[in-house]
Amino acid sequence: MDTMLKIDRVPEPTLRRLPWYLSVCRLLKTQGEVYVSSTRLSKETSIVASQIAKDLSCVNIVGRTRVGYEIDNLLEVLESFLGFTTIHKAFLFGAGRLGGALLKDTGLKQFGLEVVAAFDNSPRIVGHSVSGIPVYHMNELESKMRRHKVKIGILTVPIECAQEVADKMVVWGIKAIWNFTPLRIRVPDDIVVQNTSLYAHLSLMFNRLDGLEGETQNDMK
């Protein structure tokens, strides 16, 4: 955590690349490696070595001449910096298809996210639990917010109620919304929104695949 204090704001493109370096380090560690060079990181991620050195210096990691970076050190700093070593509690809104699937993805906890409760309006699931996580009625949000210190809300409701649910989340104190709906929600400036629309990614993939079949090759990868 000492390292964290000295870190200024890291540019977003760097932030997006850091998890790739982390994954390579995790992989190399399982293979018994102790050091990794920026050349090796470059080969594994297809990012130029000078960019990698720049990115890592943003989180105060400097390689040693000839040996490169110590993998254990890289793992420790990156996991801590990326927030994967601290458990962040979250509420999930909409325990339907995608929401229910996310409740079953226990992998999230490994990366620092623990869903402590879900909210829904359907009498079919309210009062039950999914993978051990209780599902409450939306009406109970206020009281549950008071009991748990939760700042993150995962939004997996149908688009018809996405904005309405987002508004409620903000009113009761949610500070960051992980938006899985394909709708752009509107929130006050001090609320963090992370959009992850699987369907938008799907259409990008379809489009590239069609382009590939239609004519030449794919240059948008």
Added chain:
Amino acid sequence: MDTMLKIDRVPEPTLRRLPWYLSVCRLLKTQGEVYVSSTRLSKETSIVASQIAKDLSCVNIVGRTRVGYEIDNLLEVLESFLGFTTIHKAFLFGAGRLGGALLKDTGLKQFGLEVVAAFDNSPRIVGHSVSGIPVYHMNELESKMRRHKVKIGILTVPIECAQEVADKMVVWGIKAIWNFTPLRIRVPDDIVVQNTSLYAHLSLMFNRLDGLEGETQNDMK
């Protein structure tokens, strides 16, 4: 499909915004609306109206003065263009936590993706089925590829075998890989890769949330 033939390559930023317009149209249709103005689309998506008009003209949609865009027409063209009206068959690789969750997300089919089979190495799940989708051993990939016409592979294996499984997918004829692992996989130039790392998105959100709490306000949204 007639429209499709006349459409040249659409820029990627436009491609990323089109699903947002589609979502707004779906929403407005449920509310009984027939037309939508670019001003309204702008208000709902926080994208400037002139950009919206530009984006939509890329897929040959032109608004009418005063009334705007016909919602049914927008829906039809966008859904078709984005590939959501054609069923694309896919194989899923790695029916573990996240993979198993995706198999349960029946929403994907609504957006044109049908997972017809899953592959795994674990004796605990091979031979069984998840949400009606059969899980085969990786050894059976070759024969299953011959039987089904599948071009899309969803990669949800652990990072230790991500590259190896990706290599096999390519050898047996997969043309597009939807990569959910946090690893950058290396593939030939003519293979489409769509990266969707939930954990990378998670770390972006944590980082913004921490920045928000640490000092001033969030300007990276």
